[in-house]
Amino acid sequence: MQLPDSIPTPADIADAARRIAPHARRTPVLRSRSIEALAGCEIHFKCENLQRAGAFKFRGACNAVFSLSDEEAARGVVTQSSGNHGAAVALACRERGIAATVVVPRSAPRIKLRAIEAFGGRIVPCEVSQSARDAATREVLAETGASYVHPFNDTRVIAGQATATVELLDEVGHLDVVMAPVSGGGLMSGAALAAHYRDPAIRAIGTEPEKARDAHDSLLAGERITGRPTPTICDGLRAELGPLTFSILREHLETILLADEAPIIEAMRLIWERLKLVIEPSCAVPLAALLAHRERFAGLRVGMILSGGNVDLDALPWQADRD
Amino acid sequence: MQLPDSIPTPADIADAARRIAPHARRTPVLRSRSIEALAGCEIHFKCENLQRAGAFKFRGACNAVFSLSDEEAARGVVTQSSGNHGAAVALACRERGIAATVVVPRSAPRIKLRAIEAFGGRIVPCEVSQSARDAATREVLAETGASYVHPFNDTRVIAGQATATVELLDEVGHLDVVMAPVSGGGLMSGAALAAHYRDPAIRAIGTEPEKARDAHDSLLAGERITGRPTPTICDGLRAELGPLTFSILREHLETILLADEAPIIEAMRLIWERLKLVIEPSCAVPLAALLAHRERFAGLRVGMILSGGNVDLDALPWQADRD
Secondary structure (H helix, E strand, O other): OOOOOOOOOHHHHHHHHHHHHHOOOOOOOEEHHHHHHHOOOOOEEEEHHHHHHHHHHHHHHHHHHOOOOHHHHHHOEEEEEEOHEEEEEEHHHHHOOOEEEEEEEEOOHHHHHHHHHOOOOEEEOOOOOHHHHHHHHHHHHHHHHEOOOOOOHHHHHOOOOOOOHHHHHHHHOOOOOEEEEOOOOHHHHHHHHHHHHOOOEEEEEEEEEHHHHHHHHHHHHHOOOOOOOOOOOOOOOOOOOHHHHHHHHHEEEEEEEEEEEEHHHHHHHHHHOOOOOOOOOOHHHHHHHHHHHHHHOOOEEEEEOEEEEEOOOOOHHHOOOOO | OOOOOOOOOHHHHHHHHHHHOOOOOOOEEEHHHHHHHHHOOOEEEEEEHOOOEEEOOHHHHHHHHHHOOOOHHOOOOOEEEOOHHHHHHHHHHHHHHOOOEEEEEEOOOOHHHHHHHHHOOOOEEEEEHHHHHHHHHHHHHHHHHOOOOOOOOOOOHHHHHHHHHHHHHHHOOOOOOEEEEEOOOOHHHHHHHHHHHOOOOEEEEEEEEEOOOHHHHHHHHOOOOOOOOOOOOOOOOOOOHHHHHHHHHHEEEEEOOOHHHHHOOOOHHHHHHOOOOOOOOOHHHHHHHHHHHHOOOOOEEEEEEEEEEOOOOOOHHHHOOOO
């Protein structure tokens, strides 16, 4: 599982944009005056929940899959994911006409498995532990000779995610700040690099749930903190930084702001109500963090990546009883 | 309550587009490959749920309000509405800096009243009957000398609603069919006229819930049918055609297709799941009707207006027990 692990260059990101253009959507950028009045700043929402397969993940997966040589591609692609990345890889492989295998822990929700299958991905179930996932992945790699596409710690994936911020900046012009959620750090690494390459004065600010603050604490400690529980409602934000994303975020982030669970749910509902967009809880973390730190953003022009909209419509968080 | 009741001309619609451009959003047009695979045709969704105040209604209200002379405007605007039109008029009046009064039946849901108030509209409650609404409206008109803006049977309002279809056609080029829901008929009249003026070969197809099929039956009977109960979940589709919208739809509609309640709820959920858009039940009627009549649309390029997204997030229809 040797990974392409150099920091994406401006050329890598421009190549990614060209490579994914025939496949990915150029998602709209929306604003809400009532949310801006609450926030005290301009917010330009880049709607990656409207991306194919319902999340920004398709950009990175698509760039990785279409970066393969024909010979490599013919042997297929393998990944590990219990979430949006698995579906994104399956869809990207379908677009290229090659096989996708997704190693999925048995605990994964049925709804996520259905998405992978809907795009023609083969599911290999395994036990939940990381070592079990790695073993299952190695087995598939050995059997098939397929290429491995990591969900975030991969140059091609980060370059793909960066294209969302490139489009955002192309559309709205200057921004003071770009914000996104941080899980494994692929989206935020791409956003920070795209912003930095456009204008080093743009501030890149990551966001995490207070209950999954490993990236925040890793940056503070100067080393990756791993193995913590992540008891947050944000099922998309439970991964940990990889070596590559850690080094990019350490170099380029101003900070990581935290948000508590109840404000995350409130921000999620606010986006549903005012922007009329279906987003998943993870996707609401940047707005929750901004609203909890209004003074930091007063009067600024903020770009915010809405990361995804894959949520179980039968179990909305504001309808459950919560502590 | 003399209404401007001529059929909007191409010039009226072009004027409306210019008049509302500084205020209304140019909403995005989205597609979903999975919905198209289900439907067997191309569907270009014009996302008026993302319009200001959450519905296409802002276009017509804005055009009417900004059509007033300064002298007329100074005396304010009055309308009757228990739904999206009231909020749209309140917002349009706030944009122009004039007073809005909305006559609202006491039965209207709190959530709709809050939207009118949030935009600075004055609410005058009245009894539910149409005669009570008219009496309350006349009283306000007599007191204030304000201008009346009817929700649909008004040249200025129809010309405003038509701009949604103008934008849709500008963006996607040729369409075989344009579809929208029919309540009072303002949106569908505007869509049919905009399509006809662009290319008389474009087919205009209205849609209604089976449980509020008064417009369908009116076209069939050749005269307006009124006074029927409308026991549908689609709270935005309970109005009846006016003389102006009836005459436009009679001239320009190919037909009105009907949809049952359960398929409407399924179509609503499909749009939430696949397009990641919050829409209200009324807004799902065209997709439900299309899916119920697939053969009619096979292989065509369809434009569909998503009319609005104002829905109570605490009471989603697929979560309630229904017959």
